Amino acid sequence: MNATAADVxxxxxxxxxxxxxxxxxxxxxxxxxxxxxxxxxENPYALPPALAQALGAALSRVAINRYPxxxxxxxxxxxxxxxxxxxxxxxxxxxxxxxxxQIVTSTLARPDTGVLAPDxxxxxxxxxxxxxxxxxxxxxxxxxxxxxxxxxxxxxxxxRPALVFLAYPNNPTGNLFDAQDVERIIRATPxxxxxxxxxxxxxxxxxxxxxxxxxxxxxxxxxxxIGMAGLRIGxxxxxxxxxxxxxxxxxxxxxxxxxQSALPLLLAHADVFAEQAQAIKAxxxxxxxxxxxxxxxxxxxxxxxxxxxxxxxxxAFAALLAAKILVKNLHGSHPLLAHxxxxxxxxxxxxxxxxxxxxxxxxxxx
Ligand SMILES: *Cc1c(COP(=O)(O)O)cnc(C)c1O
Numbered sequence: 001m002n003a004t005a006a007d008v009x010x011x012x013x014x015x016x017x018x019x020x021x022x023x024x025x026x027x028x029x030x031x032x033x034x035x036x037x038x039x040x041x042e043n044p045y046a047l048p049p050a051l052a053q054a055l056g057a058a059l060s061r062v063a064i065n066r067y068p069x070x071x072x073x074x075x076x077x078x079x080x081x082x083x084x085x086x087x088x089x090x091x092x093x094x095x096x097x098x099x100x101x102q103i104v105t106s107t108l109a110r111p112d113t114g115v116l117a118p119d120x121x122x123x124x125x126x127x128x129x130x131x132x133x134x135x136x137x138x139x140x141x142x143x144x145x146x147x148x149x150x151x152x153x154x155x156x157x158x159x160r161p162a163l164v165f166l167a168y169p170n171n172p173t174g175n176l177f178d179a180q181d182v183e184r185i186i187r188a189t190p191x192x193x194x195x196x197x198x199x200x201x202x203x204x205x206x207x208x209x210x211x212x213x214x215x216x217x218x219x220x221x222x223x224x225x226i227g228m229a230g231l232r233i234g235x236x237x238x239x240x241x242x243x244x245x246x247x248x249x250x251x252x253x254x255x256x257x258x259x260q261s262a263l264p265l266l267l268a269h270a271d272v273f274a275e276q277a278q279a280i281k282a283x284x285x286x287x288x289x290x291x292x293x294x295x296x297x298x299x300x301x302x303x304x305x306x307x308x309x310x311x312x313x314x315x316a317f318a319a320l321l322a323a324k325i326l327v328k329n330l331h332g333s334h335p336l337l338a339h340x341x342x343x344x345x346x347x348x349x350x351x352x353x354x355x356x357x358x359x360x361x362x363x364x365x366x
Contacts, residue, residue, distance in 0.1 A: 035326040043227035044346040068257035078264035090243030097222035097234025108162040109134030116161035145173040162191035174301035199303040294362035313339040
């Protein structure tokens with residue numbers, strides 16, 4: 001019998017694509033068209049119209065026929081100024097902080113010395129270790145989602161990881177780890193510690209001012225959660241000697257010229273994003289209080305989302321979907337996250353719509 005073209009292709013894929021990649025499923029992003037989108041930690045507010053106009057005018061002047069500045073100088077200068085970065089700190093831009101996680105992991109992790117992170121935490125740490133064909137050590141958080149510092153230190157001693165990731169605050173649990181525990185981990189780690197501060201704007205805590213205090217620290221951030229998720233810009237800050245190594249694995253034009261030109265203009269209006277973060281924090285308290293009043297278990301959060309445990313989380317998720325509201329259902333993803341929904345804070349009216357559905361769900365079950 002003649003092999004069909006499809007058979008030949010499938011066999012070629014099976015013997016050519018890495019077995020671990022074939023076993024992987026892609027990172028699923030649900031189609032949210034027509035939904036109130038409370039699943040991805042986006043800032044719910046649009047740009048003020050005058051700023052959107054100014055952005056349009058600036059982007060119209062970009063020479064789209066030319067490659068972007070490979071060193072993204074204007075964008076980096078704007079970040080340095082906005083963050084008051086020390087002049088002797090190095091900075092690396094990524095196509096989102098996702099790309100920086102990938103670059104740092106592939107620079108450091110090897111088959112014999114891998115990556116270590118608390119669990120549950122951001123899923124990309126594990127995925128990137130896998131992509132780098134390096135072992136990944138997951139150390140369980142305590143049931144209140146604090147670091148189990150003794151278990152962390154013991155695992156670091158045993159595994160001698162090349163790289164430790166700490167999301168500060170943590171996703172998907174929302175809490176901020178104890179700063180003294182973090183410091184002990186930095187000092188105990190033979191390799192590098194990457195502190196991922198995706199939610200710094202909602203946390204009132206940061207290791208960025210201390211990044212040069214330790215020989216093995218890098219702080220990774222993103223503008224995604226503060227209101228620029230569409231730009232795809234993340235930044236990493238560390239000593240220039242470290243940044244120089246990571247820069248070797250960065251694709252030369254990884255941040256497009258539209259994003260590079262938008263960033264300085266938007267950061268010049270950092271007050272707009274700071275005000276929006278304030279509004280999100282106020283709504284966060286209101287949503288958390290309301291959920292607790294309905295009888296949900298609400299975990300402390302220093303992010304722009306709330307983790308809530310409730311009876312019938314799957315049914316609550318389904319009721320929200322039926323009402324065209326998308327959140328993240330974490331039930332089944334990890335034993336510590338049983339019956340938990342992760343709810344991104346939206347606008348006041350979006351949050352009201354969510355509370356309406358969850359209020360009815362929870363009072364019916366009570
Ligand atoms: C959202 C998130 C990121 C990814 O951010 P991008 O810059 O949009 O790629 C990284 N780390 C954590 C902990 C996050 O929650």
